[in-house]
Amino acid sequence: MTAAPDIAPTTRKPAPEPELAPEGRGKAERVTVFFFVLAPLLAVAAAVPFAWGWGLSWIDVGIGVAFYLVSGLGVTVGYHRHFTHGSFKAKRPLRIALAIAGSMAVEGSVIKWVSDHRRHHKYADHEGDPHSPWRFGDDWRSVAKGMFYAHMGWLFLSEEKTSPKRFSPDLLKDRDIVKIDRYFWAFTLFSLLGPALIGGLITMSWWGAVTAFFWAGLVRVAVLHHVTWSINSICHTIGEENFEVRDRSRNVWWLAIPSFGESWHNLHHADPTCARHGVLSGQIDISARLIWAFEKLGWAYKVRWPNPERLASKRVSELD
Template identity: 60%
Template sequence: MTPPAVAAPEAPTRAAQADELDVDTGTLGGEQKHVWEQVALALFIGIPFLAVLAAVPIAWGGFLGWRDIVIAVVFYTVAGHGISIGFHRLFTHKSFKPNRPMKYALAIAGSLAIEGPVIRWVADHRKHHKFSDRDGDPHSPWKYGNTLGALTKGFLHAHIGWLFDTEQTPQRQYAPDLLKDKDIVKVSRMFPFLVLVSLLLPAVIGGLWSWSIEGALTAFFWGSLVRIALLHHVTWSINSICHTIGDRPFKSRDKSGNVWWLAILSQGESWHNLHHSDPTCARHGVLKGQLDTSARCIWFFEQRGWVSDVRWPVPERLEARRVSAEEQAAEKAAEKAARSRRTKVAA
């Protein structure tokens, strides 16, 4: 008796294959950065930076009004806190649990910073914490060594050079939880649209507010180009500056330090030493006088019932992680001696 024929499995359609690819990566691109991505990255870094260089003469020429300042500050504040509260403290470290509208709001707000889709951003940052200032860290300023020349090269790599690495952090390895979250995958796929919103909405608001083409152009210059460049370099400074210098009152296995003069611009992210000592803590500026606007926003959201299970600092945990005054003095003396040796070698 002839056995019944078994139908061959139907080949997946191109749409199904594309959908499977998107589910695997959660965002645009794969684990290798394409040439077009490198070109786009260079443009999104270079053009806003040129705008910053032109900012002083343009402001001096009278092309900066109070409307431009308001628009730039609002967009900077929304996008910056979207990165700090959303991309970093929520999606990377699970410092609290949001309701669904708040989850969407924070993912969209962070995307407006134009620092990459949320899942790719989280994968990079989780890998950074796994290998912080060691081999495997995507952006450590200590990558090439601790001599003056090596640190200079490493600083540039940590600040901006690492962005052009062709090899991408595997999202399935470092962000599998977000790949299972349909809401976050949806926002991650929306990144190109949100880039356009971030670029064009300030101009639209400026034009309608002033009812003029000039108002749209100046709002685009200050609220889009200058705002994007400033936020980018502040964020990258956490990778470069805060892993090179700064006070270290808490124990950590890396070079993370507190840089007070970046605190306001970074929404509290530059209180970086405690963060690496206790990564899931929702507040980074835990000592007296350490302003952390992101933590204040999280507190406000908690009071409104929009977030829950916030991981606030626990006094006993903080005390256990504190570095004694003697240890801090010894560390500063060792760093001073190391700087002196680097200077002599460079000379």
Template identity: 60%
Template sequence: MATTPQSDTAPPGEFQPVGGRLERGLIWVFIVVPTLALLPGIFFAWGGWIGWHDIVLLVVFYAITATGIGVGYHRCFTHGSFKSKRGLKIALAIAGSLALEGPVIRWVADHRKHHKFSDRDGDPHSPWRYGTNAWAVTKGFIFAHVGWVLWGEDRADPKHYAPDLLKDRDLVSISRHFRGLAVVTLLAPAVIGGLWDMSWFRAATGFFWGTLVRIALMHHVTFSINSICHVTGRKPFEARDRSGNVWWLAILSQGESWHNLHHSDPTCARHGVLKGQIDINAWYIKTFERLGWAYDVKWPDRGRLERKRAPAA
């Protein structure tokens, strides 16, 4: 699959999401270092180098960032599955930024481009970009999972793919302050863990579990939606790409791995629409709607779903 790099330049004073070697180096650090922490993490957990404080930090920070990505970056800002009051909008954008997957405007632009060219020439992270034989899919899988972030050049121009967000002062400001939010998400678990137990040791374990392990887990669950869910999974709905539902990722992804329905009906606020499909992010949206923080929610329509059913499903 041939691709053409795009230039994402912006006049002085405008949002410019990625800028040269520093950002590229930080991307490598934010992805590679936490990933390497997963291996010793298993050993340390087995050896008792984890307390209940660490588990709380890991779970809470993971839930916050997973919600920021799934509910905020993805369903709200990218696809407009619902509209949010200003306070919720800002909270979701900040929560998503804490996942260290990039500024909100950059993330949205890339994902909208993915949907426009899904599994075709122009898709920033299709696992089918090199072909369909075993070796080509293996290379494509690695690229779709993490390679496109580390060395890919086919990124989306926010001015083309996210002009609506570039007009939103709140989202532009949060995108510009991504580096500062990165510092917060890196250090907050250590600070909280240390103060919680008044211990330097618990500050260290808080950083290990609440920062490194949590970020690695968050990244690879998100990356798996791009890779695994476009290589395998059930396809009960018609879609113009190879997106599939992967049930065993549903809890960790908070419902994002019901990917076939999402690509069949991208603006739908609920991805897990069939019986037994747990969709935590849809539950959050429903809660926000009941509280009056979210409105104009695009819930599934039974007739629309039936029309999108795949013939063999």
């Protein structure tokens, strides 16, 4: 398995491959992305009146939580820590499972997601970053505009398309990942329609299928989207800086549990390949605990756990 390319900031020579795909974002792609952003948002807006008088059961909640855990951890442990940063190596069955689980988050195919995120780290909060909230300036109007852009606007407003050849050559050489990337649409359909099928079979009713589709399908995807996007927007705007970084990444404690530990974002930018983001006392990191379990089971190996000396060298003094 080819190692992930180094994305640490360096003095760059002219790249052999363009950093943006030459064709840019096509109209069809932007419309598709806009649809998958807008549909879950409308579902969330309708959630409160929908609950009054229409129905929500523990079955819907259970299915929704299960799909949230699988798809959310697929993004944090799979897409992010494994595929993007190489925080650990995974045996082939686990690697395939993580790519599929991440695809079920409906946040983009694995190669596209990884390419965008590696580009983000290369230029974090500087020119070239695909979703920095500081791209328009530092005054409150610019930051407000930048927050929206970083949160979700970049997905359908940006004309740029990150080049996989430049940022994900290792994944393009992996036949399993290329195949999963190609069938992203199928995993998206299962993620949205799977809850309806399960709900319908459990209740043996069409109504059970409808409510499961709404709550465990649309609403669950919408919640997961906004939690993920909050790492791009909120965690680059407010929060604590515990470690020295060259950007504005911060730790936001109240997002730690729903994001499975991703909101300990300041440490992540200080040490991107570290398998654990919540390294300080009391910082809950569910994703790191799952990686630990995979390691104990023998499914993951060469895990890059925190190095105390490296962390100490980057620690921000409380007197600063």
